[in-house]
Amino acid sequence: MPAKKRTVRIGNWYKSDDEKVHFVRKRKAPRPAQLRKIVPGQVLILLSGRFQGKRVVFLKQLKSGLLLVTGPFKINGVPLKRVNSAYVIPTSTKVDVTGVNANQIDDDYFKRTQAQRRKNEQGFWAKRGELTAEQQTAEKTRLDGKRNTQKSVDAALITAIKKTQLLKQYLGARFTIGKTTRPHELVF
């Protein structure tokens, strides 16, 4: 049987030494963290940040991998917020989120605007008045928009929450550890 002729192209350039190629880590698109069995509507306990210990409702996972949660705002003061799933304890309590529409919220919703960045640039002593008139109105409409989004997302949630007894109070309370609590033995 005639062997197939394999042609190997010989290049013009040969390396004199085996150069060590500097290791380049190819940065791919960030892979969203695997959700460890967290389901939309599940109550989560936040473990870090300003809202430590607060019990919030999980809405969906964003493209960046962060979890979108909401208090709801009227119940415990936690707004629509992105949260790292590593800093969260999922509980077995679930709320019905079939009526909740959080589709329009994504990572861009949380991006800082020009006005905010400018304000941060001006530093600690910057007053609101230092924004131009149009920036102020832009800010105002932006904040109003945010409030409305919050209200619309929370409305359906709150009606669902009210159906279960004591669930509203549960979400309003913070999770704490006392002297006798053994966190490793707790069932969440």
Added chain:
Amino acid sequence: MGLGKFVEVGRVVKINYGPQEGKLATIIEILNDKRVLIDGPTTGVQRQVIPIRRLTLTKFNLKGATRGARTGVITKAIKKNDPFTQYQNTIAAKKVAKKALRAKLTDFDRFRVMILRKRRSALLSTQLKALRKNNAGGKSTAQAKGGNKKK
């Protein structure tokens, strides 16, 4: 301490060590001063030899258990008169069941328990207050006398 509970054929025991921990069985045969043969067909304990050290004796006996009886005989005797359900009604068994239930409570359950306990305690204290008020005539004067004496 009375000599109430003996290691004897028919004694209902609770296994307190090993893979069968927490289960009940009956003593079928005594092998020596340290080991017995137990069987618990209705409680999921296989017929086995076990050191007495791993057992806690209960005050119940299985009627109709004879020395070396086979599992079938034991099952029949249990059908006639079940000491295992009698044991489950004791306070000790109920405490164990309560502990197991508490261990399973979820975060929301624990919250609800806390609220209900607070409500119960509030109800009790209002009742107590009402009772105290009703006995106010007799009790308060007696207390005053007692207080003076202390001073």
